[in-house]
Each structure stands twice: as C-alpha cells, then as structure tokens.
Amino acid sequence: MSQEAKILLITGIVQGVGFRPFIYKLAHEMGIKGWVNNSSQGVTIHAEGGNLDLFSERLRHEAPQRSRIQTYQINESHFKGYHTFEIAPSVAEHNAEVLISPDLATCDDCLVELENSKNPRYQYPLINCTNCGPRYTIIRDVPYDRVRTTLSDFPMCKFCTTEYQDPLNRRFHAEPVACPECGPKVELRDSNGEFVQGMGIEQLAQGAILAVKGLGGFHLVCDARSPEAVHRLRERKERGAKPFALMARSVAIAREEVDISPREEKLLKSPAAPIVICERRLKSSLPQEIAPGIHTLGVMLPYTPIHHLLMAGPFDFLVMTSANLSGQPLIYENEEAINGLKGIADYFLIHNRDIYHPCDDSVVQVIGEEAVFLRRARGYVPLPLQVATPVKTPLLGLGGELKNTFCMASGSRAFVSQYLGDMENYDNLERYYQELESFKRVVHIKPEALAYDHHPNYQLSQYARKQTLPKHAVQHHHAHLVSVLGEWNRTEPTLGIICDGTGFGADGRIWGFEVLYGNASGVARKGHLEYLPLPGGDAGSKHPLRMAYAYLKTLLTEEEWRVTEPFWTELSVQERKILDRQLLTGVQVFQTSSAGRLFDAVSGLLGICRKVTYEGQAAIELESSAFACKKGHKAAYPYEIKCENSQWILKVGEMFRAIMEDLYRGSQAGEIAYRFHITIAQAIVDLVLCGGNGPVVLSGGVFQNKLLTETVLDLCEEKGIEVLRSRMLPPGDGGISFGQILIANEVL
Numbered sequence: 001m002s003q004e005a006k007i008l009l010i011t012g013i014v015q016g017v018g019f020r021p022f023i024y025k026l027a028h029e030m031g032i033k034g035w036v037n038n039s040s041q042g043v044t045i046h047a048e049g050g051n052l053d054l055f056s057e058r059l060r061h062e063a064p065q066r067s068r069i070q071t072y073q074i075n076e077s078h079f080k081g082y083h084t085f086e087i088a089p090s091v092a093e094h095n096a097e098v099l100i101s102p103d104l105a106t107c108d109d110c111l112v113e114l115e116n117s118k119n120p121r122y123q124y125p126l127i128n129c130t131n132c133g134p135r136y137t138i139i140r141d142v143p144y145d146r147v148r149t150t151l152s153d154f155p156m157c158k159f160c161t162t163e164y165q166d167p168l169n170r171r172f173h174a175e176p177v178a179c180p181e182c183g184p185k186v187e188l189r190d191s192n193g194e195f196v197q198g199m200g201i202e203q204l205a206q207g208a209i210l211a212v213k214g215l216g217g218f219h220l221v222c223d224a225r226s227p228e229a230v231h232r233l234r235e236r237k238e239r240g241a242k243p244f245a246l247m248a249r250s251v252a253i254a255r256e257e258v259d260i261s262p263r264e265e266k267l268l269k270s271p272a273a274p275i276v277i278c279e280r281r282l283k284s285s286l287p288q289e290i291a292p293g294i295h296t297l298g299v300m301l302p303y304t305p306i307h308h309l310l311m312a313g314p315f316d317f318l319v320m321t322s323a324n325l326s327g328q329p330l331i332y333e334n335e336e337a338i339n340g341l342k343g344i345a346d347y348f349l350i351h352n353r354d355i356y357h358p359c360d361d362s363v364v365q366v367i368g369e370e371a372v373f374l375r376r377a378r379g380y381v382p383l384p385l386q387v388a389t390p391v392k393t394p395l396l397g398l399g400g401e402l403k404n405t406f407c408m409a410s411g412s413r414a415f416v417s418q419y420l421g422d423m424e425n426y427d428n429l430e431r432y433y434q435e436l437e438s439f440k441r442v443v444h445i446k447p448e449a450l451a452y453d454h455h456p457n458y459q460l461s462q463y464a465r466k467q468t469l470p471k472h473a474v475q476h477h478h479a480h481l482v483s484v485l486g487e488w489n490r491t492e493p494t495l496g497i498i499c500d501g502t503g504f505g506a507d508g509r510i511w512g513f514e515v516l517y518g519n520a521s522g523v524a525r526k527g528h529l530e531y532l533p534l535p536g537g538d539a540g541s542k543h544p545l546r547m548a549y550a551y552l553k554t555l556l557t558e559e560e561w562r563v564t565e566p567f568w569t570e571l572s573v574q575e576r577k578i579l580d581r582q583l584l585t586g587v588q589v590f591q592t593s594s595a596g597r598l599f600d601a602v603s604g605l606l607g608i609c610r611k612v613t614y615e616g617q618a619a620i621e622l623e624s625s626a627f628a629c630k631k632g633h634k635a636a637y638p639y640e641i642k643c644e645n646s647q648w649i650l651k652v653g654e655m656f657r658a659i660m661e662d663l664y665r666g667s668q669a670g671e672i673a674y675r676f677h678i679t680i681a682q683a684i685v686d687l688v689l690c691g692g693n694g695p696v697v698l699s700g701g702v703f704q705n706k707l708l709t710e711t712v713l714d715l716c717e718e719k720g721i722e723v724l725r726s727r728m729l730p731p732g733d734g735g736i737s738f739g740q741i742l743i744a745n746e747v748l
C-alpha cells in the first residue's frame with residue numbers, strides 16, 4: 001500500500017451543504033483512510049492509503065450540488081497508518097475562511113417525506129436536511145455546528161441522532177435536523193395569544209389574516225382570491241398603494257396570472273426561491289388591489305414546509321407580505337409579532353425555532369435577459385463577492401440612507417448584508433446596528449477602517465463621524481459606478497451613466513442623472529441632466545404634480561406658461577402660492593439633476609400618479625402606463641445635449657414643450673409616457689457616445705425600470721457599445737456599500 005499522505009484544505013460553501021458526508025462516502029468507496037473536519041477555515045481532509053490523485057479529482061468533480069468550492073489546496077503530509085476514515089470534531093479557529101450557506105428552499109426529498117404518512121416527519125412543519133432548510137438566519141457564530149445555531153436548545157432524539165451520525169443518510173451532520181419528537185414546535189394562536197387547533201388553513205379560507213413565521217421573519221398572509229381579505233390587509237397595514245407579493249402553489253398555477261419565461265421559471269424554482277416580478281396577464285383574475293395601478297405581480301413559490309402545508313388548503317395563491325409596520329423593520333420574534341401585529345393579524349402561526357438574522361425575501365426581475373436584484377436578502381446573503389485588488393485593512397462600507405445594505409471586506413472577499421431598509425427610521429437604524437455586530441461574527445471580519453456616504457445629514461454619516469477608525473467619505477454616484485466595475489472585476493477607468501433618485505453631489509447639490517468617468521481611485525463628472533428646482537426637497541418628492549409645476553415654470557417662457565393653467569387644477573390655491581414664493585425666492589428649493597425626479601414630474605404631469613405612497617411609485621406607474629402603449633409611436637421627443645464648462649448637459653425644455661403639445665392635442669397619457677421612455681433611453685445613449693463608444697456602466701435605481709433599461713440595451717447593441725450592469729447586487733442603493741469599500745481600499 002502507498003505510504004503517501006495528503007492534507008486537503010477546501011474553502012467556499014462547504015459547510016451545511018452535505019460536504020463532509022460526501023467526502024466520507026467517497027473515501028469509503030475508494031478505500032481512503034484518514035479524517036475530514038470542519039474548521040473556521042473550511043473543510044480539512046487528511047487522506048492516505050489509496051489513489052489520492054483520483055480521490056482529489058473526483059472530490060472536485062462530484063461535490064454536492066449546493067456546495068461551491070472557492071479555493072483548493074493540496075499539501076504533502078505524514079503517513080499515519082489510519083485504519084478507518086472518520087468525521088472528526090470541528091475545530092474553532094481564528095482567521096476564518098469558511099463561507100456560510102444562504103437559506104435553502106425545501107428540497108424534493110423532504111417534500112416526499114412531508115407527504116408520506118408512514119414517515120416520522122409526516123407533516124412536520126420544520127422538516128429539513130443537508131440539502132435544504134435554514135442556514136444563515138439561524139447561525140450565531142462559525143464554524144457552522146448545531147451548538148452555534150438557534151437549535152442549540154433542542155437536543156436530538158434517538159431517531160434524529162441516528163440519522164445525523166449515519167454517513168450514508170441524507171441528514172448526516174445536517175445541523176438543523178429535527179423531528180416532531182425532539183424539534184421545535186409550530187402552533188397557532190389567536191389575537192389574545194390563546195392556543196388554537198390546526199395550522200390556520202380554515203381561518204385563511206374564511207378570509208382571516210395570518211401572521212406566519214418563515215425563514216427570515218414573519219409574513220402577513222391572506223387568501224389572494226378574496227378581494228375582501230386583500231382589502232382588509234391593505235387597510236390594516238396602512239400600506240398605501242405598495243404592491244403585495246404573492247405565493248403561488250406551483251409554476252403552472254402562477255402561469256394563469258402572469259407570463260413566465262424559462263429564465264424566470266428557473267429563478268422561481270432555485271434554492272434561493274426569490275420573489276420574481278412578472279408581467280401580469282391580460283386575463284388575470286386576481287383582485288386589482290394586490291398591486292394597484294401596475295402591470296406586474298411579484299410571485300414566489302412555497303419555500304418552507306410551513307408554506308407547503310398551508311398550500312394544501314383551498315388556495316392557489318396567497319398574499320405573502322413582510323410583516324412590518326409601514327417603514328419599520330421586519331418582525332421576526334414571536335412576542336414582537338403577537339404584540340406588534342395586534343389589530344393587523346387575526347391569528348399567529350408561530351414556532352420556537354428562533355431566527356437570529358432577520359432577512360426579508362429577495363426580489364428579482366429579469367431585465368435584458370439577466371436577473372436584476374431589486375432587493376437582495378434571503379437565499380443570497382451571505383454569499384461573497386470577489387475583490388480584484390485584495391483588501392489590506394479589513395473594511396466596512398456603511399451603505400446609503402435608503403434601501404440600505406452594509407458591506408464587510410477582507411482579503412479577496414466582500415460580504416454584502418441583507419437589505420435593511422431606510423435608515424431615516426429609528427427602528428431600522430437600531431436593526432442595522434444589531435446586524436452590524438452579528439454579521440461580523442458570521443463573516444469573521446473585524447473592520448479596521450470604514451467608508452460612508454458623503455451626504456452630510458445621513459444618519460450613518462453622523463454615526464461614521466463618531467467612530468475613531470480611519471474613515472473615508474464616498475460620493476454616492478461614484479460608489480454606484482465602482483460597485484458595478486467591482487462586480488465585473490474591472491479596474492481601468494470607465495464611463496458610467498448613473499440614474500437614480502438622490503445622492504449628495506460634490507458641488508453640494510442633489511445629483512441623480514450623472515455621466516461619470518473613473519474607477520476606484522478617482523472620478524470625474526463629465527455631464528449631467530440640467531439642474532431643475534425641487535421645492536421642499538425630499539418631502540416635495542412625494543408630490544409629483546408639484547414637481548411638474550416647478551419644472552415647467554422654470555423651463556417654459558411666460559407666454560407658454562400661461563396656457564398650462566388647466567394642468568394645475570388639482571393643486572390648491574394655497575399650494576400654488578407657496579410654490580410660487582419658493583420658486584421666486586429660492587427658499588426651501590433644492591437644485592437637482594435627479595433622474596428619478598424627472599420620471600416623477602412626468603408621471604405627475606400626465607396625471608398618472610399625483611400622490612406617492614411608496615418609494616418609486618410615480619416612476620413605476622409611469623412605466624406601467626407606458627408599457628400598455630408599447631406598440632405605439634416609437635419616435636423620441638426632442639432634447640438637447642449642450643457642452644457647458646466642458647460638461648455635457650442634457651436639456652429637457654424641448655421635451656416638455658413637445659409633451660405639452662401632445663397633451664393639448666389630447667394624446668393618451670400612456671402613449672406620452674412611452675415616448676418619454678424612448679426619449680430618455682436615446683438621450684442616455686447619446687451621452688455615452690459623447691464619451692466614445694463604450695464600455696459603459698449603467699447603474700442607479702432608475703435602471704430597475706425594465707422598459708427604459710431594455711430600450712437602452714437595444715440601442716447600445718445597435719451601436720456596438722458594451723454595457724456593464726449589476727449582476728450580483730441591486731443597481732439601486734442596495735449596491736453602493738460594495739462600491740464604498742472598493743474606493744476606500746484605494747484611498748485609505
């Protein structure tokens with residue numbers, strides 16, 4: 001027998017995905033002796049006494065489906081003469097390289113067991129195995145072992161232990177393994193906290209609203225086919241017009257209501273099981289109130305055994321919306337749910353497997369044949385991104401104010417947190433600080449320097465200033481540009497068109513439609529949308545018609561302005577008085593080049609959205625309105641790009657004049673909205689061509705607009721311009737924390 005021995009060190013997603021059992025089986029099959037263990041570095045194997053080359057070869061090629069090998073090291077070792085191959089206990093070490101798996105949707109094997117009345121886990125609502133179930137959301141620390149998860153309080157019974165210890169079992173070292181005998185329990189309570197029989201299916205069928213504990217937090221659930229239940233939920237949640245997400249029993253059933261492409265189907269069925277934004281079918285019969293005024297529906301498939309059990313009821317679609325009070329963080333604890341959702345939920349389907357990292361559902365939309373994140377959270381976090389220039393000092397990027405994420409990076413890896421909401425809300429900020437601390441343990445990074453948004457008044461800028469660590473303030477749109485470059489591992493200076501809502505500009509104004517050129521080391525502003533007045537700042541942005549008023553009053557001649565009178569009937573005399581005074585004196589008026597505000601103003605002017613009840617509403621409804629007229633007039637409105645002080649300035653006065661003429665003529669709002677999209681898309685491509693012929697980075701929340709983005713992509717393809725877009729992070733503000741750390745890594 002060969003006296004050769006090798007130590008193999010494997011990093012990546014190799015814990016919680018059935019990696020050790022796989023190694024064990026392979027070693028036994030090939031007659032290899034030694035051991036395997038989990039460490040905070042990853043998986044270590046001592047192998048001897050067999051064909052080690054073939055073993056190593058097969059290991060890499062046959063690794064479990066859910067695992068991802070990042071690095072693979074083989075070193076010579078001393079032959080010890082082992083007689084067996086064992087799974088050795090985990091070793092806790094510093095300098096962790098291990099990657100924690102995101103949470104995984106229930107696998108097919110577990111579903112079969114769930115439905116099999118002879119199986120000990122028949123209808124057990126928390127069934128899981130090495131291929132599925134909770135991961136990130138239950139982990140307190142690494143290495144990933146049961147004692148460091150929220151299952152530490154549930155000693156395994158004999159049956160579970162046997163499976164857990166059997167290398168040939170699907171639950172071999174499945175850390176969250178549980179059964180009705182030993183595991184956490186699910187129970188139904190009424191609004192007084194009293195115990196009720198069943199899972200709540202009958203109650204749902206009668207129109208009740210349930211608070212249901214999922215993987216990352218609670219959902220508010222009702223039968224989506226009941227207009228009364230949907231209406232009640234919307235009223236109780238004080239949600240305005242913000243769309244509700246849906247859970248469909250299957251893809252086939254979802255197809256009755258929305259169009260699903262093969263790409264979308266793959267996303268829906270993936271272990272991450274995100275919400276996928278799909279086009280609503282014309283013959284869709286679900287109540288309009290699920291998603292008022294828009295042409296899409298957010299759909300997902302059941303991803304926990306609880307969901308599957310609920311779907312056994314007489315429902316094909318359930319409304320599944322995050323359980324939080326308007327603008328507040330996601331609720332994830334039982335007590336908090338029962339107290340906080342009083343008056344909203346009629347029943348509570350809870351269990352005592354605690355959630356450690358609250359995590360919202362992820363939301364994606366297929367735009368230009370790529371999945372684009374609108375929100376990145378459950379199912380994706382904490383997967384890392386690779387960093388091209390290694391991070392010397394461990395870094396923390398605090399992120400932006402809205403739709404925040406933070407980012408921690410060390411060495412060649414950057415970890416972006418789950419979506420944490422808007423930081424202007426105090427409770428969200430508290431949740432942010434809580435996650436900041438617990439995330440450090442999961443990714444084993446202790447930041448020694450930090451990067452934050454240049455905006456002087458952001459909550460997190462104030463937090464940053466109080467920290468004693470070395471720090472660097474990053475311009476908002478620079479971070480957007482570099483975030484995308486980072487995803488593509490590009491370091492050379494590149495042109496970027498950044499279209500978003502607001503970001504604090506280097507000149508102290510509010511930027512948002514920017515032509516930038518640069519990389520992590522530096523950036524120059526090459527152009528932008530002309531500055532227009534935003535009365536009342538962020539508060540003003542809730543009133544699209546006021547914005548339209550201010551824009552037109554600034555852009556039109558006095559003569560042209562006089563005939564616009566009929567458009568302002570919905571503004572009160574008082575409102576107009578205030579606006580006129582603000583525009584005259586400039587008090588409380590901010591100059592902005594924001595693309596988001598331009599979409600809002602047009603939406604207000606066309607009467608599509610007059611009052612904003614959720615972020616982005618005016619622009620989203622404008623897109624929906626345009627979408628309905630997609631087959632109409634394809635010509636862009638006129639606009640100008642002027643070179644002023646060696647910057648390209650996009651002027652939109654001519655466009656607004658043409659829009660007014662269409663309105664006087666009685667054109668349909670949707671037709672105008674469609675031509676507006678075409679106009680902006682063409683203007684974007686013209687701005688790109690001002691700087692050469694690419695490549696160009698497209699980033700910012702406005703590129704979550706599918707119609708706009710796909711039009712830009714088509715035009716770029718015609719001109720042969722290479723486009724770089726976000727693939728792993730949202731193009732909106734959820735992606736900027738990654739850009740911040742890349743910039744700080746160059747500058748600090």
Ligand code: ZN
Pocket residue numbers: 106107108109110111128129130131132133
């Ligand atoms: Zn499973």
Ligand code: ZN
Pocket residue numbers: 156157158159160161178179180181182183
């Ligand atoms: Zn058990």
Ligand code: FE
Pocket residue numbers: 476480500501502503700701732733
């Ligand atoms: Fe932004």
